[in-house]
Amino acid sequence: MLALLGFLTIAIFLYLILSKRVSVIVALILVPVILGLFTSDRGKLGQMILEGVSGVAPTGIMLAFAILYFGLMNNAGLFDPIISRVLKLVKGDPLKIVIGTAIIAMVTHLDGSGASTFLITIPALLPLYDRLGMSRLVLAGVVALGAGTMNIVPWGGPTARAASALGVDANDLFTPVVPAMIVGLIWVLFSSYILGKRERKRLGVQELDYNFNQELSEAEMKLRRPKLYWFNVILTLITLIALVKVWLPLPIVFMVAFAIALIVNYPNPKEQQERITDQATGVITVVSIIFAAGVFTGVLSGTGMIEAMAKSLVSVIPDSAGSFMALIVAITSMPLSLVFTPDAYYFGVLPILSETANAYGIAPVEIGRAAILGQMTTGFPLSPLTASTFLLIGLAGVELGDHQRFIFKWAFGTTIIMTIVAFITGAITLF
Known part of the structure; x- marks a missing residue:
């Protein structure tokens, strides 16, 4: 239930801003608050929001x-x-x-x-x-x-988080993906x-x-x-x-x-x-968006939606796809920047993905390399879950939805290109 509410929150938010049905500020505040009312922790919504804004x-x-x-x-x-x-x-x-x-x-x-x-x-x-x-x-x-x-x-934040979450050296993650980068x-x-x-x-x-x-x-x-x-x-x-x-x-x-x-x-x-x-x-415009984003992340984190989404994503991966885990992680890493905060992904999702891949003989370090090809790297300046995105669009004077529509395909293309090179150079493998 929490996972469904989480994905629904993200989907409705992206739909509203990309279609320009409402302003970003309205979507950031009302969407998570309304869907948060359907959780068992609805009585703590105020506290969650305050923590997010703080x-x-x-x-x-x-x-x-x-x-x-x-x-x-x-x-x-x-x-x-x-x-x-x-x-x-x-x-x-x-x-x-x-x-x-x-x-x-x-x-x-x-x-x-x-x-x-x-x-x-x-x-x-x-x-x-x-x-x-x-x-x-x-x-x-x-x-x-x-x-x-x-x-x-x-x-940078993503590689450092991945290294910490997987218990590997940051250079073991980074050095093999240098050609791809x-x-x-x-x-x-x-x-x-x-x-x-x-x-x-x-x-x-x-x-x-x-x-x-x-x-x-x-x-x-x-x-x-x-x-x-x-x-x-x-x-x-x-x-x-x-x-x-x-x-x-x-x-x-x-x-x-x-x-x-x-x-x-x-x-x-x-x-x-x-x-x-x-x-x-x-x-006023930009700072309002920042505080509204605090509401958004506060509710998603406080209700447990992000954690539930992480577990549900891993559970839907069929056993037959186990040997393709590195490829799956690499390709999905950039789009998932729109769904998970860096901490939620690297400390919540990545360890589970790594453990699953390990059962198929894929080393955790390879899953980490796959993740940094897009998760909060090429994806961070488009994500509504990072303050840097709002800093970027605020200084440039553009709308979040317009920015995402304009640059998403180029950013995703960057991840795909790096994924191909990572496979060719052996930084990540299929088996």
Whole structure:
């Protein structure tokens, strides 16, 4: 019963947002609450929801102040020289920009953190995409592909979780799938080429005046702070380093950085309030989604739906398919990112799958390798169960349903390509 309710909750939620019947916030809150009323723990729904919301509170705070910070930096003109130089380099060619976006996402995700990757890439590239009239879905999608594939690195969350859950060394999981990962990254570049070519066909290679400031309105020019440019650059670099090195909790980093940036760039209290008000709509929308996602995960976890779904998935695998377990795990790993949180999958589902496969002579490490080819790697920037997804779409200003529809096939294709290479190289086997 719990498993059925869990799958029903996921299915109804995805249907509602993909068909745009209701907003994401409404679906995230009402769907799990209504179906949660049919469980035996309905009396504890309030507590479950509160725990779920409390769990995402730090992310919500970080996201709120990140939007405020980068919005203020954009107003102050931090990204103007970057945009002008990139425009000159790519000569207004959307194809080159999209491929460059993929490379930037891959490089910035070397730290294994989705949050820092999105916070670095999206604010820097969004003004450029808007300047050329390029699709924000392409920006969000290509960054998702690059970051998702790179998330296989041993210090990333999925590989570390898989190693811990199976009691194996992370390098034993990662090293054999390196060839598959490299081919996956090449596939991402190829996908970016296709998407960039479409943008070039739609927009053409534009002849542009590389003096970006000439395109700004009078009101926008008044907000620019050219004399404080290097101060803002140094402050932003320190902020990003603090994020990567975790000098302070991530929400605190952005709170402090925003306060410093605000008082230095706009010392007048009235101007400060105007800068905050200017970003209010974006902040409220995105943070509301984060807290709504807390309701969703809180109910699914608290009622036991996720655990029940894990057991039911394993139980439906026929004995005859036992020798194909690695293949099954690899192919389903990416789509199941939409159903299970990383902890639920790696600590709940994966050990059961591994034990089942072991009976057919398949080593647990192979099941782990199969899982990291998609579960919260290529799948994490599309999943409604991770805060990073909402950070990505919030910064890019796109809808979750649109983002999923646009990039799902490319992300799933990445997993399929890596699975094929993993079999060819022997990282995973059929028997």
